[in-house]
Amino acid sequence: MSRDNMRDLQSKRLIQLVQHVYENVAFYRQRMDEKGVKPSDIHSIDDIIKLPFTYKTDLRDNYPYGLFAVPLKNIVRVHASSGTTGKPTTVGYTKKDIENWREIVARCLTMAGVSNDDIMQISYGYGLFTGGLGVHYGAETVGCTVVPISGGNTRRQLQLMSDFGSTVLACTPSYALHLADALSEFGYSLNDMKLKIGVFGAEPWTEQMRKELEKKWGIHAHDIYGLSEIMGPGVANDCIYHTGLHVHEDHFYPEIVHADTKEPLPDGTEGELVFTTLTKEGIPLLRYNTRDLSTLNRETCACGRTSVRMKKITGRSDDMLIIRGVNLFPSQIEHVLLEMGETSAHYMLYVDRANNLDTLELKVELDESKLIDTIKDLQNLSHKIEHALNSAIGLSVKVTLVEPKAIVRSEGKAVRVIDNRKK
Numbered sequence: 001m002s003r004d005n006m007r008d009l010q011s012k013r014l015i016q017l018v019q020h021v022y023e024n025v026a027f028y029r030q031r032m033d034e035k036g037v038k039p040s041d042i043h044s045i046d047d048i049i050k051l052p053f054t055y056k057t058d059l060r061d062n063y064p065y066g067l068f069a070v071p072l073k074n075i076v077r078v079h080a081s082s083g084t085t086g087k088p089t090t091v092g093y094t095k096k097d098i099e100n101w102r103e104i105v106a107r108c109l110t111m112a113g114v115s116n117d118d119i120m121q122i123s124y125g126y127g128l129f130t131g132g133l134g135v136h137y138g139a140e141t142v143g144c145t146v147v148p149i150s151g152g153n154t155r156r157q158l159q160l161m162s163d164f165g166s167t168v169l170a171c172t173p174s175y176a177l178h179l180a181d182a183l184s185e186f187g188y189s190l191n192d193m194k195l196k197i198g199v200f201g202a203e204p205w206t207e208q209m210r211k212e213l214e215k216k217w218g219i220h221a222h223d224i225y226g227l228s229e230i231m232g233p234g235v236a237n238d239c240i241y242h243t244g245l246h247v248h249e250d251h252f253y254p255e256i257v258h259a260d261t262k263e264p265l266p267d268g269t270e271g272e273l274v275f276t277t278l279t280k281e282g283i284p285l286l287r288y289n290t291r292d293l294s295t296l297n298r299e300t301c302a303c304g305r306t307s308v309r310m311k312k313i314t315g316r317s318d319d320m321l322i323i324r325g326v327n328l329f330p331s332q333i334e335h336v337l338l339e340m341g342e343t344s345a346h347y348m349l350y351v352d353r354a355n356n357l358d359t360l361e362l363k364v365e366l367d368e369s370k371l372i373d374t375i376k377d378l379q380n381l382s383h384k385i386e387h388a389l390n391s392a393i394g395l396s397v398k399v400t401l402v403e404p405k406a407i408v409r410s411e412g413k414a415v416r417v418i419d420n421r422k423k
């Protein structure tokens with residue numbers, strides 16, 4: 001679609017959406033009244049900046065159904081995200097929402113080269129988390145043979161992958177790495193597997209990690225992005241060129257805003273990613289602030305798609321650590337480790353405070369295939385990593401090398417930071 005036609009479509013949908021939420025969601029009517037905006041003030045997509053933002057706390061405050069825009073009898077499914085503090089956030093889908101969702105995920109999978117010839121092993125968790133069921137419906141729409149194994153039980157994952165001849169694996173990148181490392185432990189080699197494509201997401205991962213997974217598995221690895229508040233997996237994903245993720249902007253309108261001022265930022269400038277759901281019926285959201293950090297690019301992609309692309313997400317404004325005043329994202333550590341290529345990519349960061357000073361320790365696992373014999377060599381390697389980290393991020397980090405598999409694996413989203421300062 002040309003950019004002009006897309007804008008016309010978005011404008012039409014935004015006008016309908018604003019009318020819909022103003023009439024049906026007391027929360028939005030109140031927020032809009034407070035801002036002095038009426039549905040009749042919205043004439044095109046450019047007027048989106050007149051609308052109020054929505055934050056995760058708004059979903060929590062209106063738990064469980066307060067932001068739903070239709071009666072519960074029209075809601076055919078709910079999902080919920082646990083969150084680390086208190087109440088979960090709940091989202092609801094109408095039949096039409098589920099239909100749109102499966103179409104959008106089908107688009108993502110097709111973009112990654114998945115077809116009805118494929119056998120797709122879905123190792124995202126099934127249940128209240130949107131990953132399993134979200135990808136599942138899309139994969140069925142494409143016509144794949146779906147293996148709905150859900151997360152966990154690594155031995156069984158590998159056994160079925162081998163027995164069933166799975167050609168596509170869908171899970172978090174950290175679990176894909178864990179599965180790759182577990183191959184030999186359970187007596188498999190790559191020759192036992194037919195995997196061609198990975199559809200990985202639900203957590204931040206670097207471009208280096210994408211390449212690492214491609215190498216370890218001998219596959220094409222694609223990035224799928226989404227969040228339950230907006231829909232679930234499928235809000236955006238990358239094509240074969242991996243130059244950003246194509247946003248399905250006929251359904252989800254993206255903006256980038258400044259993390260502090262919340263002012264809109266121009267294309268190419270990094271800030272917080274905000275989405276407005278243009279077609280959702282169950283729980284439509286205006287300008288939902290994801291806190292994910294990205295930039296937008298509206299140039300046509302080498303693949304020919306005209307949809308706006310968002311830069312791969314490597315962090316959230318709220319998982320940024322501030323260590324002795326220096327801003328640090330865990331993905332920067334991952335980048336350095338994979339760039340060096342001398343350890344595994346399994347790591348954990350420990351932040352603490354000693355004598356009122358922040359301290360940072362990195363535990364990183366040794367690579368099984370690169371045996372180190374002497375203590376001296378181990379010391380040299382940890383110093384080398386400390387040095388590389390210091391020049392990349394400007395912080396001194398104590399590096400401790402640990403044995404392979406010493407760091408706890410996650411079957412869903414990886415936990416990479418333990419911040420003891422908060423205790």
Ligand code: DLL
Pocket residue numbers: 081124130131132200201202203204205223224225226227228229232233234290292313314316
């Ligand atoms: O993680 C939905 C999903 C499932 C996406 C399966 C992809 C695959 P939530 O649990 O609500 O939903 O978490 C959403 O996870 O705001 C990001 O911070 C992070 N996230 C999701 N996908 C990616 C990705 C699902 N591809 C939150 N890259 C989002 C980086 C991601 N971060």
